[in-house]
Amino acid sequence: MADRLNGYRILILETREEAQFSRLLTEQGANVLQCPMFAIHDAPDPAPIEAWIRRCIEKPFDDLVLMTGEGLRRLMKVVRRVGVEQEFIGALSKVRKFARGPKPGRALREIGLEPQVTTEKPTSEGVIEMLSRIDLKGHRLGLQLYPDKDHSALIGAIKAQGAEVDTVLPYVYDPKAADANIVAAIDEMAEGRIDAIALTNLGQVRRLFEAARACGSEDRLRQGLDRTSIASVGPAVSGELASHGLRTDIAPANDAYFMKPLISAMAVALAKHPPRVGTR
Numbered sequence: 001m002a003d004r005l006n007g008y009r010i011l012i013l014e015t016r017e018e019a020q021f022s023r024l025l026t027e028q029g030a031n032v033l034q035c036p037m038f039a040i041h042d043a044p045d046p047a048p049i050e051a052w053i054r055r056c057i058e059k060p061f062d063d064l065v066l067m068t069g070e071g072l073r074r075l076m077k078v079v080r081r082v083g084v085e086q087e088f089i090g091a092l093s094k095v096r097k098f099a100r101g102p103k104p105g106r107a108l109r110e111i112g113l114e115p116q117v118t119t120e121k122p123t124s125e126g127v128i129e130m131l132s133r134i135d136l137k138g139h140r141l142g143l144q145l146y147p148d149k150d151h152s153a154l155i156g157a158i159k160a161q162g163a164e165v166d167t168v169l170p171y172v173y174d175p176k177a178a179d180a181n182i183v184a185a186i187d188e189m190a191e192g193r194i195d196a197i198a199l200t201n202l203g204q205v206r207r208l209f210e211a212a213r214a215c216g217s218e219d220r221l222r223q224g225l226d227r228t229s230i231a232s233v234g235p236a237v238s239g240e241l242a243s244h245g246l247r248t249d250i251a252p253a254n255d256a257y258f259m260k261p262l263i264s265a266m267a268v269a270l271a272k273h274p275p276r277v278g279t280r
Contacts, residue, residue, distance in 0.1 A: 004267035005030035007275035008195040011185055013037050013204040021259055028263060033194065035185040037207045039177040042074060043170055049078050052168040053088060060091040061166065062139040065127060066104035071144040073107055074170035100127050102258060123236050128157045137162035145169045175207065182211040189224025195276050196229040196250065196266055200259065202240035209244060229270065233262045
């Protein structure tokens with residue numbers, strides 16, 4: 001598939017794994033425009049995170065649910081700062097580990113561990129569905145959360161199965177830091193200078209509209225999306241697009257909701273017309 005995207009200008013909004021996605025696209029010859037959707041910062045108060053880590057070490061959980069790879073990496077940053085890396089990894093090795101999609105699994109492998117179970121659907125609903133098939137009665141379950149999401153349904157579902165839930169939120173978002181980048185990307189689409197926008201999680205769609213409304217640019221955003229091929233990594237993103245009255249032009253095959261299949265689908269779809277900017 002080398003060079004199959006040569007000359008095509010692709011807008012990506014991925015933040016946590018922006019570098020990897022950009023590299024994969026660039027390897028196929030794409031001209032990648034990166035637009036961070038928000039800045040990520042460590043949680044402002046480290047005390048609750050340090051306490052959660054100590055609880056995990058002193059009495060390892062029965063189960064651990066990792067919602068994001070970024071969450072584990074931020075936890076490891078705190079772990080290393082307080083000097084308990086060996087103890088923490090040792091505690092995690094004793095825990096049954098659940099990953100919400102492939103990204104937390106990759107973060108686990110960075111510290112020499114593997115998830116026992118990965119959700120088929122990388123959503124909170126997918127986690128609830130996965131855990132509903134497991135007996136959690138009397139279990140202590142560690143749950144790594146991520147910002148700007150109401151997790152009450154997930155926590156309630158786990159507690160309803162008889163488990164004690166111990167949550168940790170190791171990072172926060174700063175959306176205002178990226179608003180100028182988003183407006184600039186909207187302008188690029190509206191001026192017809194983008195061949196495709198690649199969306200890898202539904203939060204990106206929400207942030208696009210949030211930033212556009214805050215800057216009075218929602219009409220211009222819709223104008224830009226009308227002129228740009230919209231690539232969605234899977235049904236969760238496509239559903240969010242539909243809720244805003246938007247279409248999905250490109251999507252990977254069923255059950256292949258990952259970056260590489262998305263890139264393959266983009267290469268096939270975009271080859272049907274020449275790139276707007278650049279040459280093959």
